[in-house]
Amino acid sequence: MYTRGRRLRFTAVSAMVVLALTGFSSGRDQHGSDGGGCSGSRQDHDGSRPSPSGTGTHRAQPTRPATPTASPSRATAQPLKNGTAALVRCAGLDDPYATVEVRNPNTREGLFTVKIAFKDRNGFTVIDTSDQVSVAAKDKATLRVPVASTGRVDAIDHCDVDPKATAD
Incomplete structure (x- = not known):
């Protein structure tokens, strides 16, 4: 015991x-x-x-307040405004590329999507496409959109470009 x-x-x-x-x-x-x-x-x-x-x-012991986190040194970037697109030259048999000028109204570089419709003489869409181009801040860039690979270049009469170049 x-x-x-x-x-x-x-x-x-x-x-x-x-x-x-x-x-x-x-x-x-x-x-x-x-x-x-x-x-x-x-x-x-x-x-x-x-x-x-x-x-x-x-x-219970009192808890300490959380340590404040450092704020980012730069403010959050504002979304890009859309740019503009203007047709310079439509595609044809002599040059199977449509040429479009894209302008960036922003204070920083941006990537813009341009929509183009290639139409026949009756106004029907032969090819409907879009392409992207990077444009420097407050600048413009030339975009050449190929259509030769579609095999329908001879049917193209005119081009319609959406005047709004969408910022991506």
Whole structure:
């Protein structure tokens, strides 16, 4: 019986050492935080928790305010405005490319999509296509759109270009 009491005392002391080493008895977890946000911890309505040892209650430690994050050095870029597109020359047998001039009204470079419809003499669309071009800020660029690969160049009478070059 004497050994049994000694073993029980050793077990109780060992449990206390383990609790002290893990920080449980001080109300802190292994990482030094108070565990107030941990799931499974029980708090009373006044912000106190039952003590791990079962004797009394333990007040939750106040949490520190979050460290403010650095704001970006540049403001968020505004979306690009659409540009304009104007037909310079329609495709034909002598030159199977439509030439379009695209203007960028923005203060930074942009990528613009241009829509072109190649039509026959009756006004029916033979080829409907779009192409993209990069244009420097407050500048213009020339876009040449090929139609030779379609095999319908001889049917093209005129071109219709959408005057709005969509910013992408």
